[in-house]
Amino acid sequence: MENKDLKELKVSAIKDGTVIDHIPAKNLFKVISILELTKIDTQITIGYNFESKKLGKKGIIKISEKFPDDRDLNKIAMIAPEAKINIIRDYAVVEKKTVAVPDYIEGIIRCMNPKCITNFEKVVTRFDVISKTDVNLKCCYCEKITDQDHFELI
Amino acid sequence: MKNKSLISIHDYSKEDYFKIIQVASEFEKNAGQASNLLAGKIVATLFFEPSTRTRLSFESAVQRLGGRIIGFSEASSTSVAKGESLKDTVKTVSQYSDLIVMRHPIEGSARWASEVADVPVVNAGDGANQHPTQCLLDLFTINQTQGTLENLTITLVGDLKYGRTVHSLLQAMSYFNPKFRFVSPKELKMPNEYKIFLDQNNIEWSEHEDLNLVLPESDIVYVTRVQKERFSDPIEYERVKNAYVLHKSMLEGTKSNMRILHPLPRVNEINVDVDPTEKAYYFQQALNGVYTRMAIISLILGLK
Numbered sequence: 001m002e003n004k005d006l007k008e009l010k011v012s013a014i015k016d017g018t019v020i021d022h023i024p025a026k027n028l029f030k031v032i033s034i035l036e037l038t039k040i041d042t043q044i045t046i047g048y049n050f051e052s053k054k055l056g057k058k059g060i061i062k063i064s065e066k067f068p069d070d071r072d073l074n075k076i077a078m079i080a081p082e083a084k085i086n087i088i089r090d091y092a093v094v095e096k097k098t099v100a101v102p103d104y105i106e107g108i109i110r111c112m113n114p115k116c117i118t119n120f121e122k123v124v125t126r127f128d129v130i131s132k133t134d135v136n137l138k139c140c141y142c143e144k145i146t147d148q149d150h151f152e153l154i
Numbered sequence: 155m156k157n158k159s160l161i162s163i164h165d166y167s168k169e170d171y172f173k174i175i176q177v178a179s180e181f182e183k184n185a186g187q188a189s190n191l192l193a194g195k196i197v198a199t200l201f202f203e204p205s206t207r208t209r210l211s212f213e214s215a216v217q218r219l220g221g222r223i224i225g226f227s228e229a230s231s232t233s234v235a236k237g238e239s240l241k242d243t244v245k246t247v248s249q250y251s252d253l254i255v256m257r258h259p260i261e262g263s264a265r266w267a268s269e270v271a272d273v274p275v276v277n278a279g280d281g282a283n284q285h286p287t288q289c290l291l292d293l294f295t296i297n298q299t300q301g302t303l304e305n306l307t308i309t310l311v312g313d314l315k316y317g318r319t320v321h322s323l324l325q326a327m328s329y330f331n332p333k334f335r336f337v338s339p340k341e342l343k344m345p346n347e348y349k350i351f352l353d354q355n356n357i358e359w360s361e362h363e364d365l366n367l368v369l370p371e372s373d374i375v376y377v378t379r380v381q382k383e384r385f386s387d388p389i390e391y392e393r394v395k396n397a398y399v400l401h402k403s404m405l406e407g408t409k410s411n412m413r414i415l416h417p418l419p420r421v422n423e424i425n426v427d428v429d430p431t432e433k434a435y436y437f438q439q440a441l442n443g444v445y446t447r448m449a450i451i452s453l454i455l456g457l458k
Contacts, residue, residue: 115281117262121239141262142283143162145347 012045017064019086020076025049027079028059030153034075035061035068042066054082075108077101079151081135101132109137112150116142125154156456159268159275163286163322168329171293171303177449177458178294178442181218185445191457192221198251199225200243201278202234202258207418208278208288211440212255215447224251241270248272253455256280274454282318288417289322291446295439296327296374299413303327309335309368312378312398312423314344319417320378324348334359335368339394341385365398369408375400377416377423402427415439 023031028048037044045062052058067087068076076083077099087095105127111118118125118141127137127146135148155170166174181189197216201209209227216223224247226232234243240263247254248271256267257278264277264284279285297303308327310320314336324334325348334352336344336359343361352359362368369375380398385391399422400414416424416436428434452458 111262113261115261117240117260117266117280120260121241121266123262123266139262141265142281143164144261144283 012062013091014043014045014062014064014088015091017042017062017088018067019088020061020063020080021058021084021086022052022055022082023059023061023076023080024055024082025057025059028061030079030151031059031061031076031083034079034153035063035072037061037063040066073097073099074102074105075153078105078109078135079148079153081132101129101135103129105129105137107154109146110152110154111139111142111144112146112152113139113142113144116144118142155450155453157274158454159264159271159277160286160450160454161264161268161275161277161280162284163289163326165286166290171290171326171329174290174446174449174453175294175297177453178445179298181445181448182442188220189218189448190220191452192216192219192455195221195252195455196250197221197223197225197451198247198254199223199227199278200247200254200256200258201225201227202229202240202256202263204228205257205279207440208257208285211443212276212278212287212447214444215451218444219448219452221451225255240267244271244275253451276450276454282316284322285318286322287443287447287450288319289326290450291439291443292319292323292376292415292417293326294446295415295435295442298438298442299435300373300411303330305331306373307333307335307371308374308376309337309365309372310344310376310378311337311365311400312380313342313384314338314378315342316384317378320344320376321348323376325351328352328355328357332357335372336361337363337365337368337398339363339380339390339398341390342380363397365400366404369404369412371409372412373409375412375414377414377420379419379421379423399423399425400428401425402431405431405433408433 043064047060049057081101083099085097086093107124111125126140130136130138137146199209199212213223244267253273254271254275255278259281261281261283264280268275277284314320382391412433413435414433
């Protein structure tokens with residue numbers, strides 16, 4: 001209980017909304033960007049560089065009165081495959097979601113190959129996901145691999 | 155294969171390879187006879203970068219089948235120079251033709267073209283990515299010289315790092331239980347991803363710096379060009395450049411069925427004294443390119 005209380009002190013509880021936990025700290029701000037949190041006017045609590053046994057350093061985001069849709073969740077999965085999402089109603093967790101890296105993605109990520117056609121013409125990027133732990137994407141156009149460390153969001 | 159674009163060697167199955175080999179063999183047997191299979195058909199050859207050999211091979215294939223050709227051999231004289239997108243160029247040309255053969259310096263351009271064109275597209279090279287008809291003509295040639303594709307020892311020599319030809323061949327041959335011997339300067343070694351691919355498929359491979367050590371066991375010796383510009387240290391290039399040149403004297407003690415292939419153009423990596431030997435097979439390989447492309451075009455157009 002003591003630990004839990006300490007955690008509560010670090011990031012305050014929300015009444016209704018979404019809690020996204022277990023975001024790799026280095027990708028926290030990308031998640032913020034994907035969810036376009038700078039554009040919303042409800043209360044948001046962001047925790048950065050929290051200790052995590054699994055991730056080393058992690059980030060956490062609590063968004064009041066917002067519930068991201070599947071497309072946004074897919075985007076999160078690309079850069080935070082271990083993220084846990086809790087849906088909160090009246091201070092209680094009513095639904096737990098994990099993000100799942102899909103087998104195939106369209107758009108979202110830029111192909112890291114500068115010689116790829118998708119970086120020359122208006123082509124929606126398409127990737128087969130060839131590894132889901134360290135997420136590796138194979139471009140359906142140039143067939144080169146874009147790895148997690150080189151993800152650049154469109 | 156009917157109406158299906160050929161963009162990557164991964165688009166075709168083992169069965170497709172055999173079908174192409176079979177049809178190419180028919181064209182080879184009937185080489186002297188005129189064909190009208192493509193009568194009334196127009197094939198567009200869009201070469202956004204020059205590749206004389208590949209373009210002429212395709213155009214020879216179309217002409218031998220009685221088809222007609224429209225196209226260009228470099229982009230500077232086209233609307234691309236005016237800023238037209240590849241999408242618009244390809245979409246437009248697909249209204250004029252029954253099939254598009256395209257070469258383009260940008261990787262992935264061929265897949266994109268196949269998605270916007272109203273007719274099938276055959277990739278004749280998209281930058282450093284894919285050149286599937288080269289790989290299929292290599293398979294045809296290996297089968298022709300060995301009578302089989304199964305259980306062969308294939309030695310790949312030269313630039314194994316950047317050479318898309320050897321990478322495609324390695325993947326296509328993986329269906330046929332080969333053994334690979336890689337001979338290259340250390341700067342141009344086979345990339346790890348392909349070694350992992352071979353390991354995953356339980357295919358034996360080994361790396362060597364001395365070509366002489368692996369020649370006696372080889373069924374196929376596939377030579378590629380070692381380009382000076384690939385070396386960060388020009389002194390290193392000078393040191394190794396002659397280590398990967400095949401001479402007639404080195405052929406002593408090799409297997410009678412061994413044949414030497416090369417995607418051409420050759421510079422000096424196969425000495426001309428090898429040319430008159432029965433083991434030199436690279437010019438027949440070039441001829442096979444015509445038969446293989448005849449087969450691919452007629453299969454895609456549903457004429458075979």
